[in-house]
Amino acid sequence: MNQNQRFLSLDVFRGLTIACMILVNTPGSWSHVYSPFLHAKWHGCTPTDLVFPFFLFAVGNAMSFAMKKFNTMSNAAVLGKIFKRTALIFVIGLLLSWFPFIKYNAEGNFVMKGLDTLRILGVLQRIALCYGIGALLVHYLRPKGAFIATCVLLLGYWAILWFFGGSDPYSLEGHIGLQIDLAIIGENHMYKGEGIPFEPEGLLSTLPAVGNVVFGYLVGRYVQQNRHARGMLLKLVLAGSMLIVLGILWGTVFPINKKIWTSSYTLYTVGIATLLLSILIYLIEMRNWRWGTYFFEVFGKNPLFIYVMSGVVVKLYFLFRLGEKNENMYSWLYNHVFRPAFGDYPGSLLFGIFHVLLLWLLGWWMDRKKIYIRV
Template sequence: MNQNQRFLSLDVFRGLTVAGMILVNTPGSWSHVYGPLLHAKWHGCTPTDLVFPFFLFAVGNAMSFAMKKFDQLSNAQVLGKILKRTALIFIIGLLLNLFPFVKYDGDGNMVMKSLDTLRIFGVLQRIALCYGIGALLIHYLKPKGAFIATCVLLLGYWAILYFLGGSDPYSLEGHIGLQVDRAILGEKHMYHGEGIAFDPEGLLSTIPAIGNVVFGFLVGRFVQQNRHSRNMLMKLVLAGTIMVAVALLWNTVFPINKKIWTSSYVLYTVGIATLLLSIFIWLIELKGLRAGTYFFEVFGKNPLFIYVMSGVIVKLYFLFRIGPENENLYGWLYGHVFQPAFGDYPGSLLFGLFHVLILWLLGWWMDRRKIYIRV
């Protein structure tokens, strides 16, 4: 099996995830979003809640191929590469939070953004930390040790929340991670989308999220070692099913929850990701059905860059004002183009799909010119 075939399922899985991230992040109006494209209000899991952990799973899966090169390097060189990549992704996330570096004040004047209120964490920052810590665990403890360490982290996170979280440890106010982030980051540097200063990509909840990367690595390694045989596929389906079953059982005492990234949520999302990847392997590698895969493959070849560009485009929309009411370009496009033509909910969905297509065209242009930006 050649290199391209071996990577195709992963590229399609990763590309589907990136397309999903763009779609759920850019509805025409947050007041008109179909239920499956919204996050669960608190406990529970919607299709949208699968997107981010799937991306972390794909990061781990890709690591199972990339980390083979580490065997030829010294420990110091490996440490340097891991820390450099971690820092670079984290800094890009910080810059994306700060972009476009200016904003409108209450009087409509454009002023520089202040570092005093810069949100420190975010999606890219979590990807960076989970990659970095996951890679260190895998390299220095080896796969078996990394698996054991991840299990300890998941159980330890449960214990921390249960014993230190007060009378309602899995609630917004009772989550100990809230106090940790407030003490270390400060409220001004946290996300405020929940009505209070609360960061869904905060410090403490990053601990279990490492599991999505490590398990993704282990699945990718297992696939490589066993090739794309039917026996391998059956074992993969069994593993995914067991993880989902264990997660649902654990959910009875430790609720599945994305916003505090519970350990049951890790197992649940890893299980579903494993099952979905199994389907892709069966269809693409074993059945040879490759029609339509190129659309997602494009996203999978430049995933981080395309995700960053999706954020850049949205932020620029809010920077530019248009029309007699001085409306931002994002709201103007939905209110004057998509909503009048298609209605509230369909228009909002098509607005998101339009941006998926725009970013696909960017990825297609890069692929045609063999431009692949690796961070």
């Protein structure tokens, strides 16, 4: 493996994740989405359910490179860096949730969006918390201690759900995390997409999600330390396969579930991510495969910025209304461009692909200008 190219497979993995995030978050119509591009209704795992945990895994993988400099920094400087990055990502998530800060009222006029119904948690907020907790575990407990602490978190989360949940502790209503979020955050500041106030990026379920970051760190560190060792890739494949099997076995008693981020889901998704990264390492670093990698590399060089911009573009669409039916621009594009040209389901998919390409052009321009936004 070439030392100077050690980031390429990581950039491709991370970029693939961002591209998939944009694709699954931007269908032309939620009524016309192919099943692999939908989340599981509750228990289970679809390809779409792999995207978010893969990104957390990539965050940990990147930490294994970035945190080397922590060894030369004072304790205060390390804490400052971790807390600053955590706070920045969290605040960006809040601002994206609030954006564009105005909305239509019942009379069709613009009014300011109040803070009384602002969703507090979300994807970026979970990334921030998982990074912060994961970075602290790795820095202060070192790899072995962080691994043990992560196992305790996964087992402890299972115990909390089992002992403090309702008669069906892994259900929407019986999940104790729901009660915690209602008590601390309040229903006005929670996601409403499940029929009741429920936060899929809730406080309690953030604990097992930290495992995706820590395991990503451990995998990245192992690859760096053993990049020239014989059998490195085989051991990585075996580890990934073992985690998948463990996740499936654990899932027989603690169902694989993204929305409450069960511990079995963490093991299962980390296992698949490890296998996918192993394939990329083999092709890119060992076989010098370069065909098509630049497309995903572009996303991987500015991942958080491009993800935020994907949300900004969609939210701006809803500010503009077009046509006789006064449709928002998002619906108008699908109903008057993509759906007539390609049909219901293909048009909805191509709508998402169009936005992947649109955001890629932004990333490509930034790469050409050597603009890399780090948080």
